[in-house]
Amino acid sequence: MSTGQPVGVVLVSHSRAVAKAVAELAIGLAGGGTTAPVAAAGGTPDGGLGTSSELIAAAAAEVDRGAGVALLVDLGSAVLTVKSMLAEGDELPEGARLVDAPFVEGAVAAVVTASAGADLDAVEAAASEAYDYRKV
Amino acid sequence: MLDVDFFRRWLTAAAAAVEREAGRLTDLDSAIGDADHGSNLQRGFRAVIAALEAEPPETPGATLILAGRQLISTVGGASGPLYGTLLRRTGKALGDSAEVTAPRLAEALGAGVAAVAQLGGAKAGDKTMIDALEPAVAALGTSFAAAATAADEGAVATVPLLARKGRASYLGERSIGHQDPGATSSALLIAALAATAGE
Numbered sequence: 001m002s003t004g005q006p007v008g009v010v011l012v013s014h015s016r017a018v019a020k021a022v023a024e025l026a027i028g029l030a031g032g033g034t035t036a037p038v039a040a041a042g043g044t045p046d047g048g049l050g051t052s053s054e055l056i057a058a059a060a061a062e063v064d065r066g067a068g069v070a071l072l073v074d075l076g077s078a079v080l081t082v083k084s085m086l087a088e089g090d091e092l093p094e095g096a097r098l099v100d101a102p103f104v105e106g107a108v109a110a111v112v113t114a115s116a117g118a119d120l121d122a123v124e125a126a127a128s129e130a131y132d133y134r135k136v
Numbered sequence: 137m138l139d140v141d142f143f144r145r146w147l148t149a150a151a152a153a154v155e156r157e158a159g160r161l162t163d164l165d166s167a168i169g170d171a172d173h174g175s176n177l178q179r180g181f182r183a184v185i186a187a188l189e190a191e192p193p194e195t196p197g198a199t200l201i202l203a204g205r206q207l208i209s210t211v212g213g214a215s216g217p218l219y220g221t222l223l224r225r226t227g228k229a230l231g232d233s234a235e236v237t238a239p240r241l242a243e244a245l246g247a248g249v250a251a252v253a254q255l256g257g258a259k260a261g262d263k264t265m266i267d268a269l270e271p272a273v274a275a276l277g278t279s280f281a282a283a284a285t286a287a288d289e290g291a292v293a294t295v296p297l298l299a300r301k302g303r304a305s306y307l308g309e310r311s312i313g314h315q316d317p318g319a320t321s322s323a324l325l326i327a328a329l330a331a332t333a334g335e
Contacts, residue, residue, distance in 0.1 A: 050176075050212030076302055077214035083255055084208055084217035088224075 006036035007114040007123045008063025011107055012056055012073040012082060016043035022104055026111035036114030037063035051077040053085055060092050068095030068120035070110050072127060074103045095120060101127035137235040142332060143199040144188055149328035151181035157324055164317040168304040172213055173317040180211040180219070196236050200227030214302060215318060218252050218265065219325075225251040238333075242276035249273050256301060263297040263304065263311065265318035272326045284323075284330035291319040 009026070013019035019042025027035050039059035044050040060069050069092065073079050082098045085091040097120060099106065106127035113126040154161075154177045162174030183206040193199045204224030208216050226248030230236055236244075249269045258264040268290040275286035292315065299311035302318075 044212045048212070050172075051216075052212065053209045053216075077212070077217065080214050080217035080255055081208065084221050087221070087255075088205075 003065070003067045005065035005067040006117065007067045007120050008060070008065060008069040009036060009038045009107070009110050009114055009123070010056065010059045010063060010069060010071045011038065011040050011042070011103070012051065012059075012071060012078045013040075013042040013103065014049050014051060014074055014076075014078060016040070016047060018042055018074070022107050025104070026107040029108050030112045030115045032115075034115070036111060037065065038111055039063045051081045053081050053091065056082060056085065057091050060096055064093035064096075066095075068097065068123075069093055070097055070099045070114070070120060070123050070127065072099050072101055072103060072106050072110060097124060099124045099127045100131075102130050105130035105133065137237060138196060138241060139235045140192075140194060140196055140199055143196045144192070146329050146332040147181075147184055147188065147199070147203050149332050150325050151185050153324040153328050154178055154181045154321070157321075161317050161321055164315055164320055167314040168299060168307055168311045169317055170213075170303055173215060173321065176211045176213045176215055177219075177321055180207040180216060183207075183210040195230075195232055195234055196241075197227040197230035197232060200224065200230065203227075214256075215265075215321070218256055218318070219321075221255050222248045222252045222269070224248075238280070239277070242273065245276065246273045258301045261297060262300040263294045263316045263319070264299075264301050265316070265322040267291065267294050267297070267316065268319040268322035268326070272322070279335060280330040280333040281335035284327045284335070287323040287326035291315060291323040294319045 011019045011023050019040035023038045023040040039062045041055040041059040044052050071082050109130050110123050110127040113123045158174035158178045165171050165173035184203045187206045200223045204220040208220030226244045229244035229247040258266050268287040271290040272283040272287035275282040294316035299305045304311045
């Protein structure tokens with residue numbers, strides 16, 4: 001899929017603050033020129049802890065440029081909610097994909113890679129590779 | 137034959153059971169989860185009832201699909217996509233029929249339960265809603281009452297189990313001795329089905 005447009009990245013966390021902060025961190029570390037579109041979908045619409053399919057759908061629509069959307073998620077219901085939305089078929093943009101990656105490290109890798117103009121497969125691979133980096 | 141009114145009454149009975157038992161579900165969830173199962177399901181089923189009243193679906197399948205979608209978008213926790221998938225897949229399996237037989241519902245519910253197991257990656261014995269739902273589906277061939285009894289026994293049988301899924305799994309041995317909240321709410325859903333059928 002080569003549209004000349006960047007892949008979008010959606011960060012789904014149980015916490016609004018976590019999603020927003022990780023988005024800021026990833027954009028900050030991607031640095032330099034223009035970064036790929038990133039949207040945070042954290043917590044419930046009323047600001048509580050949890051996952052909202054409405055916020056996720058809105059975030060995905062916001063970052064969709066036609067080149068695909070990589071969704072990175074934190075725990076339990078974030079995983080299940082995105083999977084069930086993908087199974088539904090019409091709730092996320094075409095080319096939306098749940099990416100299996102650690103949330104913070106994967107987000108940085110995904111945003112840096114997407115900002116460099118890579119396609120969705122490359123963004124997914126970069127985010128997933130973050131699992132292979134052992135810290136001790 | 138089960139018509140759209142039957143399915144609306146089932147979901148209404150399920151919503152009433154969730155209202156009545158929300159405190160108990162949250163108590164069970166505070167022992168091994170994050171103490172929001174009752175309030176989350178309450179929010180979800182209130183949205184289901186509101187949606188059914190605002191836009192009454194015309195078929196059994198459409199009724200369950202609408203309910204499932206409401207649960208996914210309003211519950212906020214893992215029970216939203218899980219129960220949402222259960223109802224939506226069951227509804228899709230029923231298709232466009234205006235009326236369905238009990239065996240047809242049993243078959244559709246079996247497809248719904250299989251979809252939940254796949255979504256959550258859970259199997260019988262993992263201390264989840266599957267422990268109530270699988271025996272219920274197996275007993276549906278006999279009667280709705282038998283399914284309700286099987287679901288309840290399945291929920292009670294989660295007490296000595298070690299949780300392998302969800303937040304409870306982080307507790308390891310400490311999850312033993314507590315009834316699983318998801319299996320308990322699943323038993324409520326099946327009990328509401330039996331009550332709606334007059335059994």
